[in-house]
Amino acid sequence: MAYTAKFKVWRGDADAGELQDYSVEVNEGEVVLDIIHRLQATQTPDLAVRWNCKAGKCGSCSAEINGRPRLLCMTRMSTFTEDEVITVTPMRTFPVVRDLVCDVSFNYTKAREIPSFTPPKDLQPGEYRMQQIDVERSQEFRKCIECFLCQDTCHVIRDHEENKEAFAGPRFLMRMAELEMHPLDTADRVQQAQDEHGLGYCNITKCCTEVCPEHIKITDNALIPMKERVADRKYDPIVWLGNKLFRR
Numbered sequence: 598m599a600y601t602a603k604f605k606v607w608r609g610d611a612d613a614g615e616l617q618d619y620s621v622e623v624n625e626g627e628v629v630l631d632i633i634h635r636l637q638a639t640q641t642p643d644l645a646v647r648w649n650c651k652a653g654k655c656g657s658c659s660a661e662i663n664g665r666p667r668l669l670c671m672t673r674m675s676t677f678t679e680d681e682v683i684t685v686t687p688m689r690t691f692p693v694v695r696d697l698v699c700d701v702s703f704n705y706t707k708a709r710e711i712p713s714f715t716p717p718k719d720l721q722p723g724e725y726r727m728q729q730i731d732v733e734r735s736q737e738f739r740k741c742i743e744c745f746l747c748q749d750t751c752h753v754i755r756d757h758e759e760n761k762e763a764f765a766g767p768r769f770l771m772r773m774a775e776l777e778m779h780p781l782d783t784a785d786r787v788q789q790a791q792d793e794h795g796l797g798y799c800n801i802t803k804c805c806t807e808v809c810p811e812h813i814k815i816t817d818n819a820l821i822p823m824k825e826r827v828a829d830r831k832y833d834p835i836v837w838l839g840n841k842l843f844r845r
């Protein structure tokens with residue numbers, strides 16, 4: 598059954614903005630992105646929103662709904678009661694371009710700072726056979742759709758612009774864990790993560806894991822194992838030496 602929902606949508610740009618009230622029709626089975634599209638079609642043709650797949654796979658439609666980082670296309674209207682006011686705001690951690698669209702280039706900068714996969718220089722094609730267990734170890738991390746909701750929610754940078762330079766954020770610390778777990782990668786990812794990408798700032802609050810639409814266990818499977826490796830090196834000189842000498 599169709600009903601009319603009350604929405605508050607943040608409208609503005611980098612200089613200023615405010616929440617504006619709208620009443621919009623909702624039909625059965627719709628998601629929040631459908632309502633935003635209906636707003637564009639019927640009331641606010643200039644409302645800016647970024648989206649692409651409408652299937653939870655492109656990572657474009659990230660925003661905050663009632664203060665929680667979510668994909669607009671994967672949040673069903675049935676999550677809310679019919680009389681609830683639904684507030685849609687842009688991601689708070691990144692600068693606003695306009696309305697619901699943010700400048701997420703912070704994330705691309707962080708991605709570029711991570712040295713790429715570094716196999717042994719003398720390894721020839723076909724010389725190494727990857728074991729299934731090694732394939733599976735990082736499989737989960739490759740489900741990432743780069744929606745940056747984990748980056749948005751992490752308190753280390755959410756209200757702390759000053760930490761952005763030193764902290765890569767959960768998505769990219771996870772990328773370093775993925776490389777660390779690759780049997781052929783020769784770079785020292787543990788040291789890099791700790792010294793250059795701010796692993797030490799993470800105090801394992803797990804908020805990143807809670808908002809991940811791909812249900813990746815970012816904290817348990819990527820960040821904590823990296824922290825354990827840092828601790829092993831720091832407190833166990835044998836492990837430290839072994840890592841140096843027989844890393845692979």
Ligand code: SF4
Pocket residue numbers: 740741742743744745746747748768771805808809810811812813815
């Ligand atoms: Fe999005 Fe999850 Fe990837 Fe973070 S790890 S960018 S929340 S898919």
Ligand code: F3S
Pocket residue numbers: 750751752753766767798799800801802803804805806816820
């Ligand atoms: Fe931030 Fe996730 Fe760590 S939310 S503090 S990166 S566990």
Ligand code: FES
Pocket residue numbers: 648649650651652653654655656657658659668669670671
């Ligand atoms: Fe692609 Fe929402 S539009 S994830």
